[in-house]
Amino acid sequence: MDIRESLVTLVFTDRGSLGGPRLSFVNGIWVDRSLSLKPTFKKIVKSAYKAAASHVDFQTKASEVTEEVNLWAEKGTNGIIKEILPSGSVDCLTRLIFPNAVYFKGGWKQKFDSSNTNDDNFSSLTGAQSNEFTILGLPYEQGEDKRKVFMYFFLPDAKDGLPALVEKIGSESGFLNNHLPYRQEVVGAFRIPKFKLSSGFEASEVVKGLGLVLPFSGDGLTEMVDSPVAQSFLFRTFSTKCLSR
Numbered sequence: 001m002d003i004r005e006s007l008v009t010l011v012f013t014d015r016g017s018l019g020g021p022r023l024s025f026v027n028g029i030w031v032d033r034s035l036s037l038k039p040t041f042k043k044i045v046k047s048a049y050k051a052a053a054s055h056v057d058f059q060t061k062a063s064e065v066t067e068e069v070n071l072w073a074e075k076g077t078n079g080i081i082k083e084i085l086p087s088g089s090v091d092c093l094t095r096l097i098f099p100n101a102v103y104f105k106g107g108w109k110q111k112f113d114s115s116n117t118n119d120d121n122f123s124s125l126t127g128a129q130s131n132e133f134t135i136l137g138l139p140y141e142q143g144e145d146k147r148k149v150f151m152y153f154f155l156p157d158a159k160d161g162l163p164a165l166v167e168k169i170g171s172e173s174g175f176l177n178n179h180l181p182y183r184q185e186v187v188g189a190f191r192i193p194k195f196k197l198s199s200g201f202e203a204s205e206v207v208k209g210l211g212l213v214l215p216f217s218g219d220g221l222t223e224m225v226d227s228p229v230a231q232s233f234l235f236r237t238f239s240t241k242c243l244s245r
Contacts, residue, residue: 018143018144018145019141019143019144019145020106020140020141020144020145020147020149021104021106021140021141021145021149022103022104022106023102023103023104023105024076024077024104025050025100025101025102025103026050026072026073026076026100026101026102027045027049027050027098027099028051028052028053028054028097028099028100029045029051029052029097029098030053030056030065030068030069030096030097031053031054031055031056031096031097031225032056032057032058032059032094032095032096033055033056033057034095035095035096036225037053037224037225038224038225041225056068058090058092058093059092060092062090062091062094065090065094065097066085066087069084069085069097070082070083070085072099073101076101077101077102077103078105080103081101081103084099085097085099096224096225106140106141107140107141108138108140108141109138109140109141109142110138110139132156132157132161132164132165133154133155133156133157133161133165134154134155134157135152135154135155135180136153136181136187136192137150137151137152137153137180137181138150138151138152138153138192152180153192
């Protein structure tokens with residue numbers, strides 16, 4: 001078992017039956033029938049990433065493939081992600097799609113009283129203090145699961161300080177590991193928002209900027225398929241939902 005397979009098994013295995021969070025992690029590959037995946041690549045994605053490959057007809061049935069992938073994502077996330085591929089994101093020029101989806105559902109270790117839920121401004125809380133922001137980590141129920149799962153909240157001291165904090169997190173190496181609170185403390189009364197977040201963007205230029213340019217060249221996928229791919233298109237979508245319990 002290599003490190004990739006070990007990571008998937010350790011982190012993304014559902015152990016809800018042990019009392020911990022429910023977790024579903026699904027990977028897939030949709031490849032145009034004009035291409036042939038190399039056996040070594042198929043073996044890697046099947047063993048390490050638990051992904052199955054589907055050969056489809058992008059050239060004449062792009063809309064049907066879009067619907068198929070969206071239904072796959074909806075099933076894999078218990079209905080949370082209903083549209084991992086927006087309408088029009090797949091067309092007759094598409095040759096490969098590598099979608100993945102994560103479903104997570106966990107109960108708080110210390111339950112919130114739903115009767116205390118109300119509309120209010122979210123501006124401050126008590127937690128680990130930094131010079132510019134406050135961090136609070138809330139544990140999920142663990143049961144007999146050996147993994148410990150937390151949700152971390154980062155709150156800038158300045159009401160308009162979120163963009164600067166996001167920039168710092170993304171630009172400073174090791175920022176999260178250096179600031180996450182690992183010491184358990186008893187805190188006073190605090191409030192957290194009830195929210196739903198979703199976003200999506202076309203990620204080609206982003207990954208090119210990070211130096212990943214070969215997949216966008218005509219012969220950059222030689223270890224995946226036997227035939228050159230004229231153009232590669234990457235679309236990334238992320239959807240998560242947090243509900244008070």
